[in-house]
């Protein structure tokens with residue numbers, strides 16, 4: 167018992183009620199506008215309905231549970247027989263089921279058409295605001311389609327089960343399942359980025375079948391039904407499909423060693439594995455493994471952009487919500503000029519990320535040559551820049567909540583921990599910058615497509631005109647010095663963001679973005695809101711309208 171002179175804990179006045187039962191689509195004008203202009207107008211009603219579900223207290227609770235009770239490795243059964251299984255909280259399976267049912271793992275392939283990728287992209291961004299772990303296997307399943315299409319036989323077997331939009335968590339052969347998920351295994355101990363150094367071996371066993379022996383240092387979603395894996399075949403590094411079950415229905419020799427103890431992404435399992443003469447089938451041609459799996463990688467990079475843009479919006483909304491309802495020094499936080507300018511700067515970053523993410527997604531709907539060239543350059547550029555901005559935005563947003571932002575009860579801590587992985591996996595920062603330089607050096611049509619994209623905004627803002635002209639002048643001289651790769655990549659991404667905002671956003675948004683991001687060669691300040699932001703209140707109102 168406390169002595170009577172110690173007061174009890176006071177009521178929680180001036181503590182902000184957490185966001186619950188909101189609709190992240192309805193509240194996001196920038197996303198709604200981008201969906202319409204990039205060709206996804208027909209999906210508005212669908213996205214509205216999904217937004218209400220995703221923002222519900224029930225979905226947020228699932229997200230919390232799936233992360234609070236992370237997956238557990240079950241190597242053996244009680245009798246010592248190998249199981250190599252992973253147990254998940256039921257909430258994780260519910261999240262996976264939701265994503266599959268609503269087409270995040272396959273809809274643009276199963277039902278292609280104008281706006282299909284854009285609609286999926288918007289849904290992906292909505293979900294990323296609430297839970298990121300289940301999106302990883304969903305992304306890999308979605309992206310694997312492009313690699314499987316290199317082989318008509320494998321495509322005929324696997325694609326219908328991917329397109330079925332069903333999640334079936336049972337550990338049984340794929341042929342007995344309503345729907346399947348796929349993972350990928352490239353990274354080995356001696357190096358993930360330099361896959362040519364892979365040591366995993368594949369010996370031919372006849373009729374495009376192989377026997378694979380080796381390891382993978384990171385293999386996410388190890389309960390997937392099959393994995394696309396790189397291994398050294400007689401003809402060089404090649405891509406293989408390793409199913410969890412062999413054709414005779416025995417469990418394939420994929421041994422799980424342990425699960426990674428990760429900073430974030432905790433609802434999703436990532437394993438270290440060994441292949442002990444595992445059964446595999448060749449995908450594409452022997453020796454063309456990198457090109458084959460890069461088709462998948464390109465789509466994973468798209469999803470890194472979408473996931474980060476969604477998370478950025480999510481953390482900014484948490485900050486805006488808190489600042490609107492928390493009072494300090496006699497008025498709401500968002501009425502203080504210095505806080506208002508911080509919030510406006512965060513809102514600008516989010517709107518720019520949203521605009522670029524959906525512009526990129528549209529590039530996967532359009533299939534003419536110019537669209538392919540633009541997405542070739544813009545995918546790695548956007549992955550680099552948006553994923554680099556993500557953790558910085560989240561740290562600043564967290565600070566808006568003060569101490570409450572730093573505790574695990576608030577979703578901000580989890581969102582913050584989720585962000586860096588999008589930059590690390592599937593081409594970490596330097597690797598995607600080198601990819602941008604390769605595109606500039608080898609595919610001049612990419613630079614032409616970028617020039618056309620920027621030309622559409624010409625005359626809208628003097629600062630953008632000067633920034634774009636300087637960028638295109640530099641690109642005309644070629645890829646340039648490898649050491650300058652980050653600078654050029656960043657400038658490409660920021661220039662396209664500015665061009666999109668100048669063409670499509672309210673002028674206060676475009677003006678503030680160009681004024682704060684285009685002043686120097688690098689395109690962004692070292693901290694958010696280092697200078698006053700004109701029309702900050704208006705920018706904040708647009709980012710999070712009062713309901």
Ligand SMILES: Cc1cc2nc3c(=O)[nH]c(=O)nc-3n(C[C@H](O)[C@H](O)[C@H](O)COP(=O)(O)OP(=O)(O)OC[C@H]3O[C@@H](n4cnc5c(N)ncnc54)[C@H](O)[C@@H]3O)c2cc1C
Pocket residue numbers: 349350351352353354355356357358359360384385386387428431436587590591592593594595596597
């Ligand atoms: C949560 C999580 C899940 C993952 N899931 C999977 C998965 O399912 N499947 C899979 O295959 N992998 C997976 N990975 C692994 C991930 O893709 C690799 O960690 C990543 O590709 C980097 O490889 P690495 O760790 O070997 O680092 P390295 O390749 O050693 O790179 C280290 C650093 O050096 C930089 N670097 C490398 N080469 C150059 C160069 N030429 N010039 C300049 N800088 C360079 C890189 O950018 C990076 O910053 C996962 C990783 C994480 C964190």
